[in-house]
Amino acid sequence: MSETPSTTQQVVLRNVPWRLYEELSAARGESGRPKMSYIDGTLELVTPSYDHDAISRMIDKLLFVWADESDTPLISAGSWTQGRRASKAGIEPDESYAVGRKRPKRPDIALEVLWTDVGTSKLEIYRRLGIPEVWLWRDDQISVQVLGPRGYERKTRSRLLPGLDLRLLARFVRREDQLEALREYRAALRSHCLCPAAR
Numbered sequence: 001m002s003e004t005p006s007t008t009q010q011v012v013l014r015n016v017p018w019r020l021y022e023e024l025s026a027a028r029g030e031s032g033r034p035k036m037s038y039i040d041g042t043l044e045l046v047t048p049s050y051d052h053d054a055i056s057r058m059i060d061k062l063l064f065v066w067a068d069e070s071d072t073p074l075i076s077a078g079s080w081t082q083g084r085r086a087s088k089a090g091i092e093p094d095e096s097y098a099v100g101r102k103r104p105k106r107p108d109i110a111l112e113v114l115w116t117d118v119g120t121s122k123l124e125i126y127r128r129l130g131i132p133e134v135w136l137w138r139d140d141q142i143s144v145q146v147l148g149p150r151g152y153e154r155k156t157r158s159r160l161l162p163g164l165d166l167r168l169l170a171r172f173v174r175r176e177d178q179l180e181a182l183r184e185y186r187a188a189l190r191s192h193c194l195c196p197a198a199r
Contacts, residue, residue, distance in 0.1 A: 008115060009034070009047040016043040018085055025081065025090075032079055038090040039125050048094070048113075055137060055173055056094035056113045062169050062185055063097070069189045070163055073101045080107060087128035099160050107131060108160050114138045123152050133160055140174065142166045168192075 011034075021038045028034070034045040048056075060076060067074040075098040083090030095111040098104035110131050112122055115138075123145060126134050134145040134152060144166065145152035146159050158164055168188060175181035 008049040008052050011045045013043045013045070015041050017041070018088060021090060022083075025083075032092070035079065035092045036090070037092065037122060037125060038083070038088075039121060039128075040088050052094070052113050052115070056111060058173050058178060058181070059111060059113075059137065059142070059169070060095050061178070061182060062172055063164075065182055065186050066164055066169065066189060069186060072099075072161065072163070074099060075101070075104060077104070077107055082106060082110075082129050082131070084129055089125045089128040091122065091125045091129070109133045109135060109158070111135045111137065127151050133158060135166070137170075137173075140170060142170050 016038070018038070021036070021043055024043075025036060028036075034047045036046075037044045064074065064076070066072070077096040077098060079092045079094065080096050081090065081092050093107065093110035094113050096107035097109040097111075099108050106129070108131075110126055110133070112134065114136055123134060127147060130147070132147050135158075136143045136145065144155045144158050146155045158166070169185070172181040172185045175184075
């Protein structure tokens with residue numbers, strides 16, 4: 001995969017009332033494009049590039065290989081829109097997850113693929129919405145932000161999925177042959193005895 005990302009289209013609008021944000025979201029329908037984030041009147045519209053989507057979807061596939069190998073119950077909720085009028089904040093993550101087997105009320109984990117600085121403060125949006133963890137993919141690495149009393153704190157591992165080695169997972173995200181990458185990742189998990197299936 002090329003080191004240079006294909007172009008992501010991004011527009012930032014100011015002084016947008018919450019009602020208009022809701023109307024635009026409803027008018028867009030089920031397509032999910034453009035993706036929108038909103039905070040305090042600032043609306044960001046993003047049409048993700050091929051590379052952006054390929055990375056988020058590959059992380060999703062790799063994560064489920066790990067969940068399968070470790071027998072960890074995990075629900076994928078995709079770009080599940082989160083919003084709260086009282087918080088003046090709304091967002092659509094690139095991917096989102098709930099730990100467990102039952103339909104969640106909100107995601108436990110949100111994933112954001114970042115190429116550049118974003119037009120809105122995504123971590124502040126997630127803080128207002130009470131999302132426990134946000135994973136940020138940038139420069140071929142995944143950093144974990146865990147919500148605490150003072151906001152998000154960067155951690156080396158997920159608090160919700162402590163057995164997951166995100167550094168190992170990140171090594172397989174941008175492989176040219178995705179199917180082979182999934183196979184190699186599964187083999188790596190088993191060879192490192194990181195999962196019950198390897199024991």
